[in-house]
Amino acid sequence: MNNWDDLRFLVALSKTGTMTAAAKSLGTNTATVSRRIERLSESLGMPAFVKTSEGWRPSEAVASLIQLAQSFDGELQATLNSQAVDSDAEPVTISIGSLPVISALVLFPGLKQHGSRLSGVKLNFSDRVFKEGLGEHDIVLQYARPAQGRIIARKVGSMSYQLYRFVDTPAGEDWAGLGEGHDDAEVMRIGHSTFGRAPRLRVDSIMALYRLMQTTRLPGPLPDLLAESDPELVPLDPTQPGNMQECWLFFHESRRNDPGIRRAVDWVTHCFEQLNTVNMPGTTKI
Structure with a gap:
């Protein structure tokens, strides 16, 4: 490969997975991305x-x-951010991919409460549910420890879920749950076991599930933090402990010295730690 610019196209397509998204990230068009990748394949x-x-x-x-190019890109970005984060230049942008429920219940409230920790940093949030790896994101938050690779990972909290019902509606045979792609989640397995059947109604996110439950009065699985803010909700079985899921944060190892990454990671960690002080020590009840 004689044209180093081709590396940009390699990295963009490997991160995004689609020609259209790669073109958007590069500020070009799909035909150009396709042509450059085809030329590289021929060489x-x-x-x-x-x-x-x-x-x-x-x-x-x-x-x-691609691994080499990603490492170079990460180190270059870290160097540029080191020069910009404490200067009068525009804030450095850090992209965070997260489960929607974590964003809604932990990160977004943390912007108001702990935003001072993000001096010189601008955050872009996007939903990330079933994808693997970093993709287009600088930082990713997910359940369970990420697969090993050229990443730096840390556990930031444990999230508690259980089945809830409305106090004015006794639980019947039906329940509401998440889409089939979530059926391997332990709380969904508990729902299947408890009710002996699949959910009558399904949605793709926890926040949508909460709204669906409010409308239909069906029971379903919810994060403790969300359910405990609604006085109409009570645990379906108060004798059962909540189902805990670990929440992990990770980023590419080449960004370990990036001050923008460090400040964003510190802010995320602090958001979880502050919830820990409100709930059980060492536990973030979400």
Whole structure:
């Protein structure tokens, strides 16, 4: 590969998984991305990417090259942010991919309460549910420890869920739950076991599920923090402890010295720690 600019196209497509998203991130058009990737494949003598049901995935021919390019890109961004974060320049932008419920109940409230920790940093939030890896994000928050790779990961909290019902509506045979893609989650398994059937109604997010439960008065799984803010909700079985899920944060190892990343990570960690002081020590009840 004689054109180093091709690395930008490799990294963009590997992060986004689609030609359209890669083009948007590069400020170009889909045809240009397709043409550059095709030219690179021709120079390699084999496809640079393989089309899958989840999007374009790098082939073995470029996997090591992409890792090298991502490390260089991360170190370059860290250097640029080191110069900008404490200057009069525009705030550095950090992209956070998170489960919507974490954003709604932990991160967004933390902007008002602990925003002073983000001096020189501007945050972009986006929902991330089933995807793996960092993708287009600088920082990712997810349940369970991430797969090993060239990342730095830390546990930031434990999240408590259980089945809830409305005080004015005895639980019947039906319940509301999350989409089928969430059926492996322990709290959904508990719902299947408790009611002996699949949910009557399903939605794709916890916040939508809460609104659905309010409308239908059906019981369903909710984070403790959300349910405890609604006096109409009570645990379906008060004798059962909540189901705890670990929440992990991770970012690429090349960004370890990036002051923008450090401030964002410190802010996220502080958001969870402040919830810990309100709830049980060492536990974030969400």
